Amino acid sequence: MNMQDRPFVFIGNNVAVDFINTEIVSHGDLIDLLRDGADLVRWAQGASLSIQSPLRPTDFKKALGLRAVLKTLYAAMIDKLPAPPEALTALNQHLSRHCSREVLRFNKRESGYTLEPTQGPLSMPVLLAHLAYEGAKLLASPQATRLKHCGNPDCVLIFLDTSRSQKRRWCSMETCGNRAKVATHYRNSLSQGKG
Numbered sequence: 001m002n003m004q005d006r007p008f009v010f011i012g013n014n015v016a017v018d019f020i021n022t023e024i025v026s027h028g029d030l031i032d033l034l035r036d037g038a039d040l041v042r043w044a045q046g047a048s049l050s051i052q053s054p055l056r057p058t059d060f061k062k063a064l065g066l067r068a069v070l071k072t073l074y075a076a077m078i079d080k081l082p083a084p085p086e087a088l089t090a091l092n093q094h095l096s097r098h099c100s101r102e103v104l105r106f107n108k109r110e111s112g113y114t115l116e117p118t119q120g121p122l123s124m125p126v127l128l129a130h131l132a133y134e135g136a137k138l139l140a141s142p143q144a145t146r147l148k149h150c151g152n153p154d155c156v157l158i159f160l161d162t163s164r165s166q167k168r169r170w171c172s173m174e175t176c177g178n179r180a181k182v183a184t185h186y187r188n189s190l191s192q193g194k195g
């Protein structure tokens, strides 16, 4: 498959987790799906966020920096390790720029208020602050214990297990889950052959 066509993965059940998952492993190689600002704009569209484009190269670099910080904190969370202080400081810098992406509207017909997403594309600092906020909110919530690495040791993807049984093991059944199923099947058929 051409690099150009490689789709983003939205399997994390959380926008910050999906952002972290823009680095994938394919055939043993770590591949960064965010090669430039245009990729980031495409990713944001896929995540139902629209950002002002084109991006400045410095903004793109900041986005990669935030992704690395989130990845560090999430990996520590999943591995039950304390937060690396530098990553925490860096995330808090993004958080300090957080402002609401919602506006309060009064609905005359229902005579009540609704919070609605801001219309129009987001500026890059607002997008990054939003991702930092969503990432921080999840880390601080009871749901954080449901964060998992994909069960395939060769895969780098993480996800929030929102299944009722909390037994989700794979980033996706179609890829890593299916690979494991095929491997088990192969092993079983080998042992049956021997017996």
Ligand SMILES: [Zn+2]
Pocket: 150, 151, 152, 155, 156, 157, 170, 171, 172, 175, 176
């Ligand atoms: Zn996987």
